[in-house]
Amino acid sequence: MHGALRDGQENAIIWHLLRLALPAQARFWLRTVHSHRRLIARGRFNLGHCVICERRTMFVWKESYLRNHYQCVRCGSLPRWRAVIHVLNRCYPDWRGLHIFESSPGGTGSEKLKAECARYVPSHFWPNRELGTVFEGIRCEDLTRLTYPDETFDLVVTQDVLEHVFHPERAFSEVARILRPGGGHVFTVPLFRGRKTLVRAEMTPAGLHHLAPPDYHGNPISHEGTLVVTEWGDELIDFIRYHSHLDTDVYDIQDRLGLDGQFRDVFVSRKPAR
Numbered sequence: 678m679h680g681a682l683r684d685g686q687e688n689a690i691i692w693h694l695l696r697l698a699l700p701a702q703a704r705f706w707l708r709t710v711h712s713h714r715r716l717i718a719r720g721r722f723n724l725g726h727c728v729i730c731e732r733r734t735m736f737v738w739k740e741s742y743l744r745n746h747y748q749c750v751r752c753g754s755l756p757r758w759r760a761v762i763h764v765l766n767r768c769y770p771d772w773r774g775l776h777i778f779e780s781s782p783g784g785t786g787s788e789k790l791k792a793e794c795a796r797y798v799p800s801h802f803w804p805n806r807e808l809g810t811v812f813e814g815i816r817c818e819d820l821t822r823l824t825y826p827d828e829t830f831d832l833v834v835t836q837d838v839l840e841h842v843f844h845p846e847r848a849f850s851e852v853a854r855i856l857r858p859g860g861g862h863v864f865t866v867p868l869f870r871g872r873k874t875l876v877r878a879e880m881t882p883a884g885l886h887h888l889a890p891p892d893y894h895g896n897p898i899s900h901e902g903t904l905v906v907t908e909w910g911d912e913l914i915d916f917i918r919y920h921s922h923l924d925t926d927v928y929d930i931q932d933r934l935g936l937d938g939q940f941r942d943v944f945v946s947r948k949p950a951r
């Protein structure tokens with residue numbers, strides 16, 4: 678029956694048997710190297726540790742805009758999601774046991790919070806639903822008029838949300854209100870260093886008014902994307918202090934182990950303990 682095997686088939690069978698004999702870790706790396714061979718050949722990879730899947734991994738990038746393309750091959754995470762988890766691990770190492778509220782979750786960082794923190798509460802804003810009601814396990818909340826009592830949460834997380842909110846002064850003030858003393862608001866927004874804050878749109882009694890050409894970012898619950906309202910510049914920290922009385926630290930962490938790319942700042946606004 679020797680002739681029954683066509684050219685190459687014999688090699689394929691040997692290769693398959695060899696792979697079965699390898700431990701799972703070796704199989705993972707073989708598969709990874711094979712499926713990303715073009716990026717590896719172009720030097721668009723590095724090895725490291727992912728704080729989201731908590732494994733040794735490879736990071737690859739298809740395009741040079743690392744913020745949207747520098748992915749963990751295991752969990753698909755992006756740098757800003759890893760940066761938030763990194764800062765949580767560093768500033769609030771017991772976050773898994775804390776009461777966490779996240780507005781407009783999205784990405785593998787939010788999935789990790791949901792999976793590992795028992796008291797994690799996600800919310801989205803649906804304009805046609807009543808605030809404070811729960812739809813498919815997610816609460817409807819408007820960040821500028823939250824329905825929670827004062828001092829409800831240990832941590833509030835917002836990831837790339839506060840550049841899309843009309844009246845962000847109300848949002849920062851509301852976040853501070855629902856934080857317990859000693860709590861913190863951990864968040865990302867694109868920060869344009871060395872530039873003044875640019876307000877691109879405003880909501881007036883007459884409706885939406887564009888002050889700059891409309892710019893949209895991806896939105897997990899809407900195909901249309903979300904309008905960018907504010908491009909935050911150097912006044913951000915003062916703005917937060919003025920409207921929420923909270924002091925904010927900026928963490929800009931860069932390493933070639935997966936924390937790189939544009940706009941990778943993570944902000945932590947802390948409510949003083951009593």
Ligand SMILES: [Zn+2]
Pocket residue numbers: 727728729730731734749750751752753754
């Ligand atoms: Zn990962």
